[in-house]
Amino acid sequence: MLITLFGVAVIVFFVIRVVPGNPIAMMLPPGAGEEDIARLKALYGFDKSLPEQFVIWVAGVLQGDFGTSISTRQPVLSLVLGRLPATIELAVMALVIAIVIGSVLALTGTRHRGTRTEGAIDVTNGMALSVPDFLWGLLLILLFGVLWPVFHISGRVSPALDLPFATNFYLFESVLRLRFDIWLDLVSHMFMPALALAIPLAAIIAQLLKQSLKETMHLDYVTLARTHGYGENRVITREALPNAILPTLTLVGVQFTFLIGGTVIIERLFSYEGLGNMAIDAVINRDLPLIQGIVILFALMFTLVNLIVDLTYALLNPRLRHG
Amino acid sequence: MSFLEITSLSARVGPVPILRDVSLNVAAGEVRALVGESGAGKSMIGKAILGTLPGAIHITGGEIRLDGQDLLALRPAERRRVIGQTAALIPQDPLTALNPVRRIGPQITRRLVDILGWSKRDAEARALELLAEVHIPDPKRVMQSYPHELSGGMRQRVLIASAFAAEPKLIIADEPTTALDVTVQKQILRLIKEMQQRHNTALLFVTHDLGVVAKICQKLTVLFGGMVLEEASVEAFFAAPQHAYSRALLAATPKYTDPDQSLTPVPQSILDDLQAQLDFAERTTT
Ligand SMILES: Nc1ncnc2c1ncn2[C@@H]1O[C@H](COP(=O)(O)OP(=O)(O)OP(=O)(O)O)[C@@H](O)[C@H]1O
Ligand SMILES: [Mg+2]
Numbered sequence: 098m099l100i101t102l103f104g105v106a107v108i109v110f111f112v113i114r115v116v117p118g119n120p121i122a123m124m125l126p127p128g129a130g131e132e133d134i135a136r137l138k139a140l141y142g143f144d145k146s147l148p149e150q151f152v153i154w155v156a157g158v159l160q161g162d163f164g165t166s167i168s169t170r171q172p173v174l175s176l177v178l179g180r181l182p183a184t185i186e187l188a189v190m191a192l193v194i195a196i197v198i199g200s201v202l203a204l205t206g207t208r209h210r211g212t213r214t215e216g217a218i219d220v221t222n223g224m225a226l227s228v229p230d231f232l233w234g235l236l237l238i239l240l241f242g243v244l245w246p247v248f249h250i251s252g253r254v255s256p257a258l259d260l261p262f263a264t265n266f267y268l269f270e271s272v273l274r275l276r277f278d279i280w281l282d283l284v285s286h287m288f289m290p291a292l293a294l295a296i297p298l299a300a301i302i303a304q305l306l307k308q309s310l311k312e313t314m315h316l317d318y319v320t321l322a323r324t325h326g327y328g329e330n331r332v333i334t335r336e337a338l339p340n341a342i343l344p345t346l347t348l349v350g351v352q353f354t355f356l357i358g359g360t361v362i363i364e365r366l367f368s369y370e371g372l373g374n375m376a377i378d379a380v381i382n383r384d385l386p387l388i389q390g391i392v393i394l395f396a397l398m399f400t401l402v403n404l405i406v407d408l409t410y411a412l413l414n415p416r417l418r419h420g
Numbered sequence: 421m422s423f424l425e426i427t428s429l430s431a432r433v434g435p436v437p438i439l440r441d442v443s444l445n446v447a448a449g450e451v452r453a454l455v456g457e458s459g460a461g462k463s464m465i466g467k468a469i470l471g472t473l474p475g476a477i478h479i480t481g482g483e484i485r486l487d488g489q490d491l492l493a494l495r496p497a498e499r500r501r502v503i504g505q506t507a508a509l510i511p512q513d514p515l516t517a518l519n520p521v522r523r524i525g526p527q528i529t530r531r532l533v534d535i536l537g538w539s540k541r542d543a544e545a546r547a548l549e550l551l552a553e554v555h556i557p558d559p560k561r562v563m564q565s566y567p568h569e570l571s572g573g574m575r576q577r578v579l580i581a582s583a584f585a586a587e588p589k590l591i592i593a594d595e596p597t598t599a600l601d602v603t604v605q606k607q608i609l610r611l612i613k614e615m616q617q618r619h620n621t622a623l624l625f626v627t628h629d630l631g632v633v634a635k636i637c638q639k640l641t642v643l644f645g646g647m648v649l650e651e652a653s654v655e656a657f658f659a660a661p662q663h664a665y666s667r668a669l670l671a672a673t674p675k676y677t678d679p680d681q682s683l684t685p686v687p688q689s690i691l692d693d694l695q696a697q698l699d700f701a702e703r704t705t706t
Pocket of ligand 1: 628
């Protein structure tokens with residue numbers, strides 16, 4: 098895991114320095130003198146050789162110092178941590194929506210396997226999968242933002258609201274503080290981007306889980322449960338589902354990391370103030386320290402998701418739990 | 421009146437007949453063998469009774485009465501309840517018949533609670549008692565175990581205990597030992613017989629091993645191509661099988677006294693004869 102993170106650090110550090118574009122030049126007013134440029138370069142450490150810069154940066158990161166953002170002149174760490182909760186809430190909301198929609202479709206398809214209902218579900222899945230999340234985003238903006246404006250399609254929360262929060266986990270904290278008015282406003286902002294992110298994942302979950310359920314339904318212990326007097330619904334949800342989840346889980350973990358990657362564009366599209374939106378600004382401004390910090394954080398999230406998936410898998414599978 | 425009465429049962433998959441006009445009775449407390457070579461339709465009869473026929477197979481005629489109730493005339497939910505309360509299955513492969521993610525205890529007790537309305541504590545006491553009856557050394561520990569922690573023989577004991585849990589009047593055992601080690605097979609057979617006698621349960625025993633039939637059954641039905649060829653008491657059958665196919669089947673069975681004796685397979689002429697008979701029956705009924 099640490100090796101992965103280090104690899105990511107190396108790649109991002111050198112790649113963004115190979116890409117043309119000079120961060121210093123963008124900070125200075127036109128016609129700045131040579132010494133000004135040199136002074137700024139020295140301030141941000143750009144006067145040293147690349148390997149030296151890398152070592153300095155890594156040494157800082159290991160002590161929790163990610164450097165200073167060039168465009169905002171604030172510490173990268175606090176900037177990034179300030180935005181992280183917004184992205185986590187969005188991604189988790191999308192995941193929950195995807196799991197709910199995906200499971201309902203998979204269970205319905207299994208319940209009515211071989212009928213037109215299952216056919217309709219397959220077609221829906223195919224359509225959901227053939228359109229990427231950002232196009233779903235555009236479509237949702239058109240439908241529910243413009244044609245029939247029931248949801249907010251821009252920002253994270255209405256600017257007029259007074260936020261009494263101590264952390265940036267607004268959604269979470271609004272529940273803790275029983276401020277359901279704010280909660281509702283947050284959800285109304287978040288729902289469209291979350292849905293756009295969720296649709297492709299929901300389709301993947303529906304497809305994998307349904308396939309896995311259908312295979313499980315033929316197994317002997319399911320048949321045995323039938324002879325015990327259990328009806329179809331109980332057999333599906335209580336005998337087949339706990340087993341069918343296992344092979345689905347690993348793949349959903351991988352897909353969820355793609356979803357986190359998808360937040361970059363979706364947040365931009367919905368002007369949602371998260372990490373992804375900040376990443377795009379950072380790239381536009383050639384804010385190298387900020388880009389590095391954000392990429393490392395994304396990589397950290399990916400590895401954490403994989404870790405959580407592995408742990409959940411072991412928890413749900415008695416064969417792994419008992420060595 | 422027999423506990424299980426099957427009358428003129430026919431089933432098809434598409435146009436292909438799977439069961440042809442099968443009639444078969446099992447009286448209360450009786451052990452009936454259902455023999456026949458692979459593909460004869462033995463398992464399909466068991467599945468038809470328990471309501472677990474594969475989707476492609478449709479019952480096209482006949483009656484299945486369990487304790488006097490016409491199963492095929494009942495609504496599905498009611499039918500499931502009757503089957504769950506009065507019949508049980510001992511499956512063929514103990515390695516696949518237990519749910520891998522659930523502990524043994526609930527796999528025995530759950531339906532007692534869910535379907536038969538027992539209290540949880542009664543169901544657990546009952547399960548412990550049954551596990552002891554099937555000679556499992558440490559019932560408490562086994563209740564807490566997951567299937568993968570038990571050997572094949574142990575799992576089959578668990579499944580036998582589970583089959584007897586609701587005091588069913590009929591148990592269907594579909595080749596309950598073929599998936600087991602030879603050494604374990606005999607113990608399990610003895611156990612099934614022992615449990616059947618103790619609980620005085622009717623038993624429909626599916627097998628193609630006539631040696632086993634001689635040991636534990638009273639009656640026997642010979643099936644070929646989905647059709648009943650012969651039905652007799654076990655003594656009468658072994659003394660003088662009526663049908664040429666039955667005689668050939670008997671000749672093809674190894675004797676326990678002399679397993680190495682050379683065996684004569686069922687002669688092709690008899691099989692051809694039977695096939696012609698089936699084809700004829702097919703032409704006249706359709
Ligand atoms: N799912 C299915 N769909 C269609 N036909 C099937 C299906 N399962 C079994 N059959 C057919 O039904 C017939 C009877 O099968 P059955 O399983 O009852 O045989 P059996 O006597 O139990 O044989 P064995 O001793 O091998 O278990 C066979 O000809 C088989 O090809
Ligand atoms: Mg069979």
